Amino acid sequence: DIVMTQAPLSVSVTPGESASISCRSSKSLLHSNGITYVYWYLQKPGKSPQLLIYRMSNLASGVPDRFSGSGSETDFTLKISRVEAEDVGIYYCGQLLENPFTFGSGTKLEIK
């Protein structure tokens, strides 16, 4: 199974500042079709996870462009620019390249 390792475990950010969350996969997530199958989700308190970024760098519908995703075949970054209070929650990376789909353990974002 592909292991997804996230860091840090938690991050505390001042509103208006930026935050970055890292995710590393134990295997390349680059498919032969050129698509890298890493996804980012945010689970706000008491809510279902919502998709933020799909296929490494594509912004999901309705997601503010303060969110961006980047990376290589095995190392990925979610960047949140100009953090707002509504961004609090737990961020998960996930690989949907092959079954079993696997997720990172999550990064909790708090506001200072």
Added chain:
Amino acid sequence: EVQLVESGGGLVQPGRSLKLSCLASGFTFSNYGMNWIRQAPGKGLEWVASISSSSSYIYYADTVKGRFTISRDNAKNTLYLQMTSLRSEDTALYYCARGHADYWGQGVMVTVSS
């Protein structure tokens, strides 16, 4: 608007069975693979099972293989998860999610306890 509404959860004794349903609306259900993903209390996300649009391909996590069965009825726009031989470690909030988990339901709680 895409909607996924799970139902069928509850409190069940160890070793018993339960069947979850997920009613989909707002998109052409028969065009999408579907998934069940669960979250134990206070824990992270664990993928459980996937089924392709026509049910040709089905995959399970090792933790549920042989005990859970995923299925779908495209005529009813409904996804199912039949759970048997339930264990305490199956206690979780179960979400159905479309395709590459671009949309999630609100989740349904399953508690396995005597």
